[in-house]
Amino acid sequence: MTRRQVLVRGTVTGVSLLSLANILAACGGGGTKAAPAGGAVRRGGVARVAVTVPSQDVDPVIMYSAGATVTAQGAGEYLCYPNPDFSLTPKLATSWKSGPTPKTWDFTIRQGVRWHSGKPLTVDDLVATFDLLTNPKSGSSALSAFAGILSHGNTEKIDANTVRFNLDRPYADFPYLVSPFNYNTVILPKGYQVGTFVKGGIGTGPFILKKYQAKQGASYVKNPNYWNPKLPYLKGLEIKYYDDLPPQVLALQAGAIDAMDETPYQGSQALFSDPKINVLANPSSQYRTFQMRVDGAPFDSKEVRQAIAYCLNRPQLVQGLFNGLAQLGNDHGFAPIFPSSPTTSDVPQRAQDYTKAKSLLAAAGHSNGLTLTLTTENYLEVPQYAQLIQQMCKPAGINIKLNIEPLATFYGSGNDQPWLQVPFGITDWASRGTASQTIDPAYTCRSVPNKNLSNAGAWNSAHWCDPAFDALMAKFEAEVDQQKRKQYAIQAAKIQQDAVPDVIAYWAKEIRVARKTVHGLAPGTFAFDPSAMWLSS
Numbered sequence: 001m002t003r004r005q006v007l008v009r010g011t012v013t014g015v016s017l018l019s020l021a022n023i024l025a026a027c028g029g030g031g032t033k034a035a036p037a038g039g040a041v042r043r044g045g046v047a048r049v050a051v052t053v054p055s056q057d058v059d060p061v062i063m064y065s066a067g068a069t070v071t072a073q074g075a076g077e078y079l080c081y082p083n084p085d086f087s088l089t090p091k092l093a094t095s096w097k098s099g100p101t102p103k104t105w106d107f108t109i110r111q112g113v114r115w116h117s118g119k120p121l122t123v124d125d126l127v128a129t130f131d132l133l134t135n136p137k138s139g140s141s142a143l144s145a146f147a148g149i150l151s152h153g154n155t156e157k158i159d160a161n162t163v164r165f166n167l168d169r170p171y172a173d174f175p176y177l178v179s180p181f182n183y184n185t186v187i188l189p190k191g192y193q194v195g196t197f198v199k200g201g202i203g204t205g206p207f208i209l210k211k212y213q214a215k216q217g218a219s220y221v222k223n224p225n226y227w228n229p230k231l232p233y234l235k236g237l238e239i240k241y242y243d244d245l246p247p248q249v250l251a252l253q254a255g256a257i258d259a260m261d262e263t264p265y266q267g268s269q270a271l272f273s274d275p276k277i278n279v280l281a282n283p284s285s286q287y288r289t290f291q292m293r294v295d296g297a298p299f300d301s302k303e304v305r306q307a308i309a310y311c312l313n314r315p316q317l318v319q320g321l322f323n324g325l326a327q328l329g330n331d332h333g334f335a336p337i338f339p340s341s342p343t344t345s346d347v348p349q350r351a352q353d354y355t356k357a358k359s360l361l362a363a364a365g366h367s368n369g370l371t372l373t374l375t376t377e378n379y380l381e382v383p384q385y386a387q388l389i390q391q392m393c394k395p396a397g398i399n400i401k402l403n404i405e406p407l408a409t410f411y412g413s414g415n416d417q418p419w420l421q422v423p424f425g426i427t428d429w430a431s432r433g434t435a436s437q438t439i440d441p442a443y444t445c446r447s448v449p450n451k452n453l454s455n456a457g458a459w460n461s462a463h464w465c466d467p468a469f470d471a472l473m474a475k476f477e478a479e480v481d482q483q484k485r486k487q488y489a490i491q492a493a494k495i496q497q498d499a500v501p502d503v504i505a506y507w508a509k510e511i512r513v514a515r516k517t518v519h520g521l522a523p524g525t526f527a528f529d530p531s532a533m534w535l536s537s
Helices: 003-012 017-026 066-073 123-133 174-178 245-254 269-273 302-311 314-322 354-363 382-396 407-411 435-443 467-478 482-499
Strands: 046-052 080-082 088-090 093-098 104-109 155-159 162-166 207-213 217-222 236-242 277-292 326-328 370-377 398-405 424-429 506-515
Touching: 046 066, 046 245, 066 236, 080 174, 088 093, 093 174, 104 123, 104 174, 123 155, 123 162, 236 245, 245 269, 269 277, 277 302, 277 382, 277 435, 302 354, 302 382, 302 398, 302 482, 314 326, 314 382, 314 506, 354 382, 370 382, 370 407, 382 398, 382 424, 398 407, 435 467, 435 482, 467 482
Parallel strands: 046 236, 370 398, 370 424
Antiparallel strands: 080 088, 093 104, 104 162, 155 162, 207 217, 217 236, 277 424, 277 506, 326 506
């Protein structure tokens, strides 16, 4: 395995970072740790971080928007956290290990942790948290992530230091489901009532929520009893809400805020050349589906779907949409950052080929071309992506009309969710920690809307179902041997790329930007961890 594969797989199976460092050093892969950027750490000050206005109540159990998640992560913590390379590091758990098979997982909790109320953190709190998150009656947004993996009542206390998760099936990447990659799994005190988080004083994190104002923001003060006595460096934290991107950009340039947690390249270009701004970019598994519903004409024809995939010039998309801050996608759900993902030598990279696209259209009975309507959202770089798709498909005889809807309209609610219903669309997907987290809710048979009503995460917008693909993913998820996992991944990727229910043209890097006076803020990983942030003058 590569150095990164050793790190990622070792931390998933609970090997400590110190042990991994020793292993790598013995193999010649060690190195010295660089001094913190910005010189000696300076304590004090209040950092101001901009996020978009939460689209629902700020509560760890039910939140799903970036604004709500960052607000909760200012005060709450998880069992483990991701590093920029997607390996895991301990937080409220100090170690974890699977049983004889990855169907059971034991986590050892950190001792000496206290709630903001002063009470000690106990294993009972962990059991109560996961019983709440897996209870179908709780309205938990984590139900979809845990569906078919962890059921209600299957979290148990082993002793005063250990919690055990008894899974529904073997799942080798389970630690990622109790990290910020499953953002609802903030640990909560036993007896927690949904809706009370914004009252403040709930959490174990380095900052205590003191004031929350809907549509405006949240204020925090330093936790004087934080379990890591060296942290935090700041005396306070402010999360500021903004309705749109341009005001955030202007506020950062003017010094009214110190950092932006989520920074799309489109609309923020001025920041990337500003000498007062640092761009913190990190490879990720963030992507956009370009979905084609396979259960109706014309996309019930694989040839039509393949023809559209061959129209796209992916390097041009990466350059035009992100100025290079993205990686090429290959129409399967295994992002390059995942250690077991196929390479282009395993699954050849799909490239623009108009001759092939026209031939496929003719084979599908559309030699005179097609006229289609592409429906999507006005969010991030998606409108620009839609325009480029329109331009790139035209030479093949595919004429596309654009229907770009407001974000809230596109996602809708209840029985009116256009993103799951339209025959041809683009949907944004946030980063996930593993290929399973990326693929399970979007490409498996059980994730097809209305196909299995007991599954809370029916998010398969292409309505694609392939039992052979599902069987390979089940083997992949149960396997702990990295080389065997990769072989399953290669086979699954070939099936998905050939069927192409979704075009996955790129994997966008996660980007945070901050003024150069900000230090200790991790690159754009999925977690917002303010514990090591500090400000220079």
